[in-house]
C-alpha cells in the first residue's frame with residue numbers, strides 16, 4: 494500500500510497534487526470535479542487588490558455623485574469582469590466551494606501594496622478558507638527603489654496579514670530575488686508558513702503591425718519545472734517553511750521530482766487546462782506505479798532525497814553544474830538557415 498499523504502501548511506493532504514490558482518475554481522460545479530479527479534486541495538483563483546480597490550471606489554463615487562463613474566480606475570483591468578468576479582461573489586464562491594468538497598480550499602489574494610484590500614484576508618478566513626495564498630505580484634520599475642526596500646515591503650504585508658488571520662499563510666513569489674534563500678527565511682520570520690515557487694511572469698509581447706504592447710498568455714511547458722526544482726532543493730532543510738512548487742508540473746514524474754527536491758506539494762494548472770481535470774488521476778496512478786516499481790512506500794520517504802543537503806554531490810546545484818552543463822553540449826554544424834522572416 495503506497496502512502497501518498499503529505500502535510501502542507503499544517504494541513505494533512507491525501508496526496509501532493511494540488512490545483513493551483515486558476516480558472517478551474519471560477520465555477521462552483523468544478524469544485525467536486527477537482528476533488529473526484531483526485532486533487533488533495535484547491536487554491537482558488539485570486540482576488541486582486543485592484544478589484545477590491547475599484548469596487549470600493551465605485552461605492553465611494555456612487556455615494557458621492559450618485560453615479561458609477563469609476564471607469565477610469567478599472568480601465569487597466571480589461572478582462573476582469575470576464576474572467577474574475579467581484580469581491581462579494583468571490584467570498585460567496587469560496588463559501589459554497591468549501592461546502593461542496595471535503596478537501597481544503599485555499600483563498601488567494603493578489604496584490605503588492607498595503608491597503609484596505611488586506612482586510613479581505615479576514616473575510617476569506619470567515620468564509621471558511623483553510624489557508625491563504627498571498628500572491629505578491631509586483632514589477633519594480635523605479636530605479637530609486639532598492640531590493641531591500643522591496644523585500645521589506647513584502648514582509649510588512651505578510652506581517653500585517655499574519656496579525657489579522659489565524660489560518661496558515663503561503664506566499665507565492667517570483668524567482669527574481671537576488672538572495673532567494675535569505676528572502677524565503679525573512680518571509681518565514683514575518684509569519685509566512687510556506688512559499689509557493691514560482692509565479693510565472695506573463696511578459697507582454699509586441700505587435701509589430703499595430704505597434705502595441707499586447708498581453709500573451711502561454712501555458713507552461715514542463716521545462717519550466719527545472720527552476721522550481723533547483724530552488725526547492727536549495728531551500729529544503731535550510732529554511733523552515735512549507736514549499737509548494739508551481740510552474741511546469743505536467744505529469745507523474747514532475748510530481749515525483751518535486752517531492753525529491755523537497756517540496757510538500759506540487760501544483761497544477763496548465764496541464765489541467767490542456768488535458769482536463771481527470772489528468773490528476775493519471776498523474777496519481779503514474780506516481781504509484783513508479784513508486785511500486787522503485788520500492789518506495791511513501792512520499793515522505795522520498796521528500797528531499799535529491800535536495801542540496803542530501804545529494805551526494807552538492808556541486809550539482811552550484812557553479813560546478815553550470816560549467817558541467819555548458820561542457821556537455823555538443824554542437825554539430827549541420828543547421829539550415831532560418832527563412833521564416
Ligand SMILES: Cc1cc2nc3c(=O)[nH]c(=O)nc-3n(C[C@H](O)[C@H](O)[C@H](O)COP(=O)(O)O)c2cc1C
Pocket residue numbers: 513514515516537538539540601603628665691692693712713714739740741742760761762763764
Ligand atoms: C489562465 C490562468 C489563470 C491564472 N490565474 C491565477 C490567479 O488568479 N492567481 C494566481 O496566483 N495564479 C494564477 N495563475 C497561475 C497558476 O496558478 C500557476 O501558478 C501557473 O500557471 C504555473 O503553473 P502551471 O505550470 O501548472 O500552469 C493562472 C494561470 C493561468 C494559466
